[in-house]
Amino acid sequence: MTTTAFIGLGAMGDPMAAHLARQARHDGAKALVWNRTTTKAEAHAAKHGSVSVTLPEVAQADILFTCLPTSAEVDGIIGQLAPHLKRGLTWVDCTSGHPDAAKRQRRQLAELGVNFLDAPVSGGTGGAEAGTLTVMLGGPAAEVEAVRPHLAFAGKAVHVGETGAGFAVKSINNMLLAVNLWAAGEGLVALANSGVNVSAALDVINASSGRSNATENLVPQRVVTREFPCTFALGLLAKDTGIAVDVVNSVKGSAPVIAQTAALFRAAARTVGAEQDHTAALKLIETMNQKEIK
Numbered sequence: 001m002t003t004t005a006f007i008g009l010g011a012m013g014d015p016m017a018a019h020l021a022r023q024a025r026h027d028g029a030k031a032l033v034w035n036r037t038t039t040k041a042e043a044h045a046a047k048h049g050s051v052s053v054t055l056p057e058v059a060q061a062d063i064l065f066t067c068l069p070t071s072a073e074v075d076g077i078i079g080q081l082a083p084h085l086k087r088g089l090t091w092v093d094c095t096s097g098h099p100d101a102a103k104r105q106r107r108q109l110a111e112l113g114v115n116f117l118d119a120p121v122s123g124g125t126g127g128a129e130a131g132t133l134t135v136m137l138g139g140p141a142a143e144v145e146a147v148r149p150h151l152a153f154a155g156k157a158v159h160v161g162e163t164g165a166g167f168a169v170k171s172i173n174n175m176l177l178a179v180n181l182w183a184a185g186e187g188l189v190a191l192a193n194s195g196v197n198v199s200a201a202l203d204v205i206n207a208s209s210g211r212s213n214a215t216e217n218l219v220p221q222r223v224v225t226r227e228f229p230c231t232f233a234l235g236l237l238a239k240d241t242g243i244a245v246d247v248v249n250s251v252k253g254s255a256p257v258i259a260q261t262a263a264l265f266r267a268a269a270r271t272v273g274a275e276q277d278h279t280a281a282l283k284l285i286e287t288m289n290q291k292e293i294k
């Protein structure tokens with residue numbers, strides 16, 4: 001019987017851990033949870049049948065999932081858990097982390113007899129709730145295959161390469177999200193300023209070759225409505241674009257659009273607010289053009 005544990009019951013972690021609890025109920029196993037703000041873990045246990053435990057108790061699981069803001073917070077938890085970790089445990093980090101951190105963390109945990117896989121996810125809070133997330137795994141194939149049956153929150157799980165490859169792919173995926181979102185904002189604000197109805201323009205674009213996830217699922221629902229509901233913080237997307245730049249630089253790549261987009265999202269997070277929804281980055285474009293996208 002495999003005991004799982006989940007650390008980080010945030011916007012993504014809370015619904016992801018709910019799927020682990022559901023699978024544990026089905027298997028007659030245990031799904032442990034720990035969160036910095038303890039009340040969230042207690043609420044999770046009451047709602048989903050997970051078991052709220054202390055941090056050292058989490059270290060006795062067979063598979064430990066983390067979903068924290070950045071690799072720095074994962075480092076902090078590794079430091080706190082190091083004296084308690086059970087040998088043979090596999091640590092599956094679903095944070096959108098840094099490839100260099102993954103390599104270092106794998107080495108550090110290997111000294112304690114613990115495996116480490118980078119396993120960031122995509123699909124947003126909707127995908128986490130539906131259990132249809134895409135997981136991109138980095139690490140040795142045998143370790144990836146051993147955890148695959150336990151990814152209860154996944155709709156698709158792909159082994160993309162060695163340690164760090166999962167985080168690298170995730171950063172480039174999110175860079176594509178950022179590029180598309182920013183470009184849609186620049187284009188739509190120009191159309192708005194030339195008197196075109198933005199909703200009509202989106203209707204056309206979404207039936208044409210310029211469509212993207214940003215124009216189909218983000219701008220109409222979040223920007224045009226002026227709601228900007230925060231499910232994925234702008235500061236986190238800015239962090240991901242910075243990781244993408246590091247991925248490019250690690251191979252001495254030439255990628256001016258990536259560099260530019262990372263700088264724009266850093267500026268947007270600073271001026272609009274890192275805690276705002278990622279689509280609020282377009283408010284910076286609106287300020288630059290003195291026009292709202294609506």
Ligand code: NDP
Pocket residue numbers: 007008009010011012013035036037040067068069070073076094095096097121122123124125231232233236237
């Ligand atoms: P949230 O801010 O909603 O949740 C962050 C979680 O980390 C909370 O449980 C928080 O605890 C915990 N935490 C923060 N700092 C620490 C710390 N120092 N020590 C221990 N726990 C800490 O983030 P998300 O769930 O949105 O994002 C998590 C990761 O998933 C990020 O890497 C993000 O980039 C990625 N991601 C997010 C998506 C989204 O749509 N939101 C989609 C795909 C990936 P507490 O409750 O106490 O604050």
